[in-house]
Amino acid sequence: MFVIGLMSGTSVDGVDVAIVNIEGAPPDLQWSLLHFTTIPYEAEIRDFILEVMDPESGTVDRVCELHAKLGQVFAEAVLAGIAEANLRPEDVALIGSHGQTVWHAPEANPSATLQLGEAAYIVERTGIPVVSNFRSRDMAVGGQGAPLVAYVDVLLLTHETRVRAAQNIGGIANVTFLPPRSHRDLEPFAFDTGPGNALIDLAAERATDGAWRYDRDGMLAAAGQVDEEFLNELLAHPYFRRYPPKSTGRETFGREFFDYVWHRARARGLTKVDVVSTLTAFTARSIAHAYRDFLPVFPEEIIVSGGGAYNPVLMDMLRDLLAPARVVASDDVGIPADAKEAVAFAILAYETWHGRPGNLPMATGARRRVILGQVTPASSPHPWTNDERQSSSMITP
Numbered sequence: 001m002f003v004i005g006l007m008s009g010t011s012v013d014g015v016d017v018a019i020v021n022i023e024g025a026p027p028d029l030q031w032s033l034l035h036f037t038t039i040p041y042e043a044e045i046r047d048f049i050l051e052v053m054d055p056e057s058g059t060v061d062r063v064c065e066l067h068a069k070l071g072q073v074f075a076e077a078v079l080a081g082i083a084e085a086n087l088r089p090e091d092v093a094l095i096g097s098h099g100q101t102v103w104h105a106p107e108a109n110p111s112a113t114l115q116l117g118e119a120a121y122i123v124e125r126t127g128i129p130v131v132s133n134f135r136s137r138d139m140a141v142g143g144q145g146a147p148l149v150a151y152v153d154v155l156l157l158t159h160e161t162r163v164r165a166a167q168n169i170g171g172i173a174n175v176t177f178l179p180p181r182s183h184r185d186l187e188p189f190a191f192d193t194g195p196g197n198a199l200i201d202l203a204a205e206r207a208t209d210g211a212w213r214y215d216r217d218g219m220l221a222a223a224g225q226v227d228e229e230f231l232n233e234l235l236a237h238p239y240f241r242r243y244p245p246k247s248t249g250r251e252t253f254g255r256e257f258f259d260y261v262w263h264r265a266r267a268r269g270l271t272k273v274d275v276v277s278t279l280t281a282f283t284a285r286s287i288a289h290a291y292r293d294f295l296p297v298f299p300e301e302i303i304v305s306g307g308g309a310y311n312p313v314l315m316d317m318l319r320d321l322l323a324p325a326r327v328v329a330s331d332d333v334g335i336p337a338d339a340k341e342a343v344a345f346a347i348l349a350y351e352t353w354h355g356r357p358g359n360l361p362m363a364t365g366a367r368r369r370v371i372l373g374q375v376t377p378a379s380s381p382h383p384w385t386n387d388e389r390q391s392s393s394m395i396t397p
């Protein structure tokens with residue numbers, strides 16, 4: 001089954017499109033990546049998203065408009081990906097669309113999260129059924145709604161004998177602890193370690209007066225110095241002391257936090273590049289501390305995915321802090337680092353389509369396993385919808 005995974009993370013850099021061929025069922029699920037592309041957000045859309053993420057400017061009319069607009073943007077991204085892969089929409093059976101998170105409040109009562117990108121527009125434009133809104137169902141059974149990728153990490157990255165950690169560094173960073181198959185008394189679990197690239201991106205943008213959107217190849221961080229004392233002050237943030245399960249977002253480590261850091265750092269006499277270095281160390285150090293504080297066994301191998309894997313300064317800091325563990329980009333184990341999350345949402349959609357749960361209670365804190373998301377069926381005749389309706393009694397869209 002050809003499934004497209006669509007991911008647009010907290011970095012708000014663009015829409016990741018993974019076209020994945022998936023067969024079988026866990027634990028013997030087979031997959032291969034047919035094509036991967038990132039369609040960068042146009043500046044106008046990116047600004048619109050950042051506007052809606054801000055509770056001051058994200059008024060209900062703007063939220064509503066962005067929901068529809070992103071549905072259209074995602075639909076075009078799907079068609080672009082399909083064309084690049086020399087496929088036709090009829091070749092693709094299903095889309096798993098994560099959507100753009102604009103608010104994530106796992107600690108609210110009731111817990112709540114909002115991913116935008118109206119699936120109706122995607123289905124109407126592509127003719128392909130869509131699974132979307134993955135996180136809410138997990139929250140409805142007491143979970144954090146995150147990290148969901150943990151289910152896929154366990155499936156794809158568990159080693160026979162080695163203790164691994166799968167570390168994703170997107171806008172926010174999250175880890176999945178992966179005990180080896182041979183180790184029966186340890187269980188996999190996952191949580192958000194804290195900031196990923198979001199603060200580094202904001203610092204790079206500020207340091208270059210808006211010329212750069214991120215610290216390309218860690219060049220700014222490499223030119224600056226880490227302020228250890230200020231770094232320790234940042235690491236005293238209460239999020240790092242909380243026990244997992246826990247998840248976070250730009251509500252905590254976003255614009256507001258960054259404005260505070262920038263102001264305070266400049267007052268302490270840090271140069272602009274020093275702020276980028278210190279925030280890069282903040283991400284690396286918060287990850288290392290999280291392992292030390294919360295993982296039952298220190299991993300032997302750390303598999304890094306997400307855009308952070310392409311920042312050599314960040315990767316070197318992680319290698320230093322996590323030695324003697326081996327820190328590798330997920331490309332080295334056969335999963336392109338930038339594609340991993342999109343692949344994960346293709347697999348989660350596939351699981352939902354087949355009526356299987358996709359959350360991992362040990363990761364999200366949910367009371368039980370649940371089938372994730374909502375299905376927006378294609379208008380017939382879509383060849384797959386018809387086949388699937390006859391063969392699968394679990395999901396009747």
Ligand SMILES: Nc1ncnc2c1ncn2[C@@H]1O[C@H](COP(=O)(O)OP(=O)(O)O)[C@@H](O)[C@H]1O
Binds near residue numbers: 169171201305
């Ligand atoms: N060559 C690179 N050098 C430094 N950072 C990079 C590089 N490539 C990507 N990144 C970082 O990765 C981020 C995008 O990561 P991504 O995994 O897409 O995050 P998200 O899932 O939050 O969208 C960029 O904003 C940037 O910070």
Ligand SMILES: [Mg+2]
Binds near residue numbers: 009012014
């Ligand atoms: Mg991204």
